[in-house]
Amino acid sequence: MHPNQPRPLPQQMYVPVMPLVVTVRPPTSGLAVTSLVLGIFGVLGGWCLLGIPCILAVIFGHFALYGMRDGRVGGRGLAIAGLVLGYLVVAPAIVLTMMGGLGALIGSVERAEPAPAAAVSSCLVSDGTATVAYTVTNKSSDSAGYRIKVTCSSSYHSGLRTNPYRPRTMSR
Template sequence: MTDPYGSGPHNPPSDSGGFPRPYQSSYGGGIYPGYQPGQQYQQYPQYQPVVPGYPGGHPPNNGMAIASMVLSLAAIPLSCAWGFGLVPAILGVVFGHVAKKQMRRDGSYGDGMATAGLVVGYCLIGLMAAGVVLLVIGLSLPLMSAGSM
């Protein structure tokens, strides 16, 4: 079988059985330009982000922020059980404020978790307060209508 491309300076004769050869630089070398067979790759040091005062990485997450978010989220299903979610919602709000204060002081992570705990906790407290107001109004309507007769 003859080589359809012919022989030339950029296309030397091939012994690859008719298949085209991989890229070969006219400067010598291997398949990739600038790489010589047997050459070792240069190892670069791995980049590690360093926060001043915290060797080897970023500061840890704030435990109070985690507790705030977990308690506030746990209060959602508990609030459907006759208001048992009020205590975890209040604790989630308190822990969220404490976590925000600690993070301003020591620079730990977890601001998003503390904010989530505060938002969910305040929303649940507001919804439960509205539910109590509606319950009181609903229970007092029959009493008010019976007293007017």
């Protein structure tokens, strides 16, 4: 090669240009992030705050899922995680509250006093008159004795027994 002669240029390699595909994800919903943060906080320390963070996590999680229906925001997994963590505290609290309320309701109902018991101590029939002696005892073990005299007409007198009646206990 001669010094004045131009040098041949090195061959350039052809590199094909790949199309650049850029996918744009929708921004994460702030409500979903808030639901997750409150859910974590509520599970770890929500009992000290009466479960308020968990209740808020459930509310924000449902609002976040509602807002994601049109596809403009993302974070569905965050919202569901916040809902699950929130319901871990809220659901047992609701059940325990209902059980406590039901227990208080049942405990406040006044129970009916049992019927007093009556015990017949004697029954004597003579000359058309029946005399029955019995004792009534109530719940507080107070007793009272009573006597009843019944006079029978002559038509019923023949059917009455004249021997003493054997005592027995009767109750309603």
